Amino acid sequence: MRIIRHRSILSLNFLLLFLAFTGSAGAVVLKPHFCHAVTSSNHLPGPNGYRCDGTPRGYEKQWLWLRHELTPDERARTDWSLTIRQTRFRQLSVIFHYVDGRTNIHTVRAGDFGDHWALNAHLAFPAPSRDVELDSVTIGFQDLAAYDLLRVRLLPEPIRAREAGIVALLAGCALSLLFASLIYNLFLFGVAKQRSALWHSLWVACMIGWGAFWSQLALAVVPAAAGIASVRICAMLAAFAEAAATMLLLSSIEPGMLPRWGRISLRALAAAVVAAAALAIMPPAGTPSLLANILTIVVLALVIGVIMATGVAWRRGSRFARDFALAWSLPIAAVLYSIISDIVVTDTRIFSGELLVLLVGAFQTVWLSVRATFTLAAMRVERDRERSQRARFEQLAETDDLTGVYNRRGFLVRARQELARTDGKQRTVGLILADVDHFKRINDTHGHDVGDLVLRRIADALRALSGDVVVGRLGGEEFGLVVAGGLALDIFVEQVRETISAIDMTDIAATLPGVTASFGYVRASDHPDASFEPLLRAADQALYRAKALGRNRGVEGHPADVQRGEEEPRIGHDRRTHRSSPLSFRQ
The missing domain is CATH 2.60.40.2380 (Immunoglobulin-like)
Incomplete structure (x- = not known):
């Protein structure tokens, strides 16, 4: 594919040069x-x-x-x-x-x-x-x-x-392509925030201005620019275009492809070209020839520097340098033709060197715009792939491996977010903690494999609850829920308790008795000024009381528990390993 593209560029070079020598009978x-x-x-x-x-x-x-x-x-x-x-x-x-x-x-x-x-x-x-x-x-x-x-x-x-019609058509097409490319590159800069798109836009703008003044279309708007003023403006815009093309190369070429001193030298030459061109547009008395010579020298030095930098980067494997060199082969060929034709070609041709430069400049900007589009598309695909992988890793980091619901970290993050959404809103939001009753006995009697299956079955039932519910496993046999909606919280807790009690576990173990759970809950909407930690502590204290009252029930937290301290309760740990905790006897 690369060979075909390279041959296409070379073929187009020869075609344009052939057309350029077409004369008028x-x-x-x-x-x-x-x-x-x-x-x-x-x-x-x-x-x-x-x-x-x-x-x-x-x-x-x-x-x-x-x-x-x-x-x-x-x-x-x-x-x-x-x-x-x-x-x-x-x-x-x-x-x-x-x-x-x-x-x-x-x-x-x-x-x-x-x-x-x-x-x-x-x-x-x-x-x-x-x-x-x-x-x-x-x-x-x-x-x-x-x-x-x-x-x-x-x-x-x-x-x-007839010639005027052909030239008008070609110049109009070239300027239209350049203008469309200008709009497109400004759009790319606005969307992707790529500096290369901005420099490309400046280069295209200079080419549009140069084409308008060289072809004399600009005289329809500014007739006073006829003559030497147009010539000076064209020279200035051509120099500005060279500087913009240099900055396009420097901003697009991959890191490490050019030495630091090379980048600094090209930037300095580009600045010198801009300064010389700005002075040449309104030269002080007695200095036009001197400034013109200086501008010619610095432009020539810049062109040589760009060619050398492109060659070095291409040799080091830069894909942009290769595309940049191919795209610029057309304008360089056109400029060389323009210079040579002024010396050795009689003026019977329809195409002047400047018209050829304008045409290949339009082709060049389309080429570079297409190349930038594919590059940005590839970057977007890579970015989306990275985002997808990052989201997958984040999901894995917040998901409990055993049950598939949120783990403790993921649940606490989602719970805080959900409770924060209640600020200033009239809706019921509850925080619920659930602990499987006598889970240690299930593990000791039937084995940990059966215990894991029980936890999965309970997690599936909680995940299947209707409404706006966030479910997480806080550790061991303890689950957390955040529920928002119009249903009374005590009724919802009772429905959850009945759902867990109704789960058929006989397919897991024939001798496994029915499984129950105890609940502690608090209405967060009743405490709009409370932070998340006191609410969690109050729900944990309510769960403690539910265990103390005989298990398999739900107990609402007291307002006093919400107001008591800011220390986060020690939830999400195996009760068997924290005997100092007041919740250790819940098993």
Whole structure:
């Protein structure tokens, strides 16, 4: 199963990269065919002011003009649209020249792209369709950041619209998956209180913000962010995402898989990335390039550190490190493709590197969310198993092995809980102690095996009593009961006495006479201010009197016994081994 999953990830990598190189038929890449000129103002150069060889230089603080003359085949179409993929400039002018000498001019500037912004970080300028042919296109940039990163295409408007539709669909799906994953991981954090779910949520939130600003969807809400502001926000969010991913790794990886110094180093690098990214969003005058270089260095150091930490943990047997590496193989491949394509790939493709990063980021977060779900499910199963075992052990610790009812410890716990429930409530609650009469004689005459069977038979009868009854064996032949309900306590005790007297023991021993029991009881509801120990003492004293009066009867405890001292009676012990006890002659 692991081999199939690993191969699936690798296959998806190759599939996405193949799709990324899918081009648009009919698109014309203009960059290799540009003639260029550099001026200090926005005045359009004359026809002889352009150079058609070499690469533009010294344009960073000037106006860079690029001109393309359409070929005869290109002039045959009248539905051209110009797309530009580079938004780091102060101002941009696009001029369409027609063969009749007329021009059509479009102008945008940083912070105001008007209705020319398009998805996939493009600016789109459709040429007005006229009866005359389009002759040439001139593009003017003021303070362009990097000519090497400029991507300009001339393509038919239907193809551009189709591409825009595909990109909108893919970007929308990716952002929707990311948003759903954000909600889901926040839910996991709220339910499971796992820090890894919180860090994953922060990473997803950064990816959503980055995708919204990179694709320019955010411009529908904050149009003033067009241009350099969006670029800086994207850089900041990408750095924050790297830091969140690092903390996700550190919070999820199993203990002992990384050395302490390694964890400290990664946390320090993540903090440095966040600090550098925060400064880069609003850099002081004269520091943008310096801060950008610092941010690049610390991000690169963090990425290297994360890769090394993942490898070390994977080698030590960390399952999360393995899943983390597989999930991150897609974004890393997408980023590498984005970097390489900017250098060696002509811009005829539908998929940009950034769109591919957004798509695989959505897949990655789904992968990690599914993995977290299975991990939490396994943890819940293990937790439920541990709880079940703990409950079983607790039950065994509070259960009498011989009779199956509560032992002394379990009965006293349940009795205290039941009596505590009577506070402020109008209901009858009684505490009853029962002692089998002449039990020592049964053991001496018929043997301890028969005595054990007698105790089991009595316990079964007590357990079968109707109503809200708690039954426990306090030790030897003594049982305790707590009963709550509307039936008078003395009537209930008499019913219990008759039930025990009516038990047929002849199948246990043919010569075994009928078994009886003596009872001492107290109404706890009549003493709402009394604690449990005085009530138990009063019931024990009443049982003592029942034995003294001839056994096989029930005696109610006196109020004076309840008020007498707080010392817990010595119940639950074999009367034969405590001759100093006033209850020793009950046998």
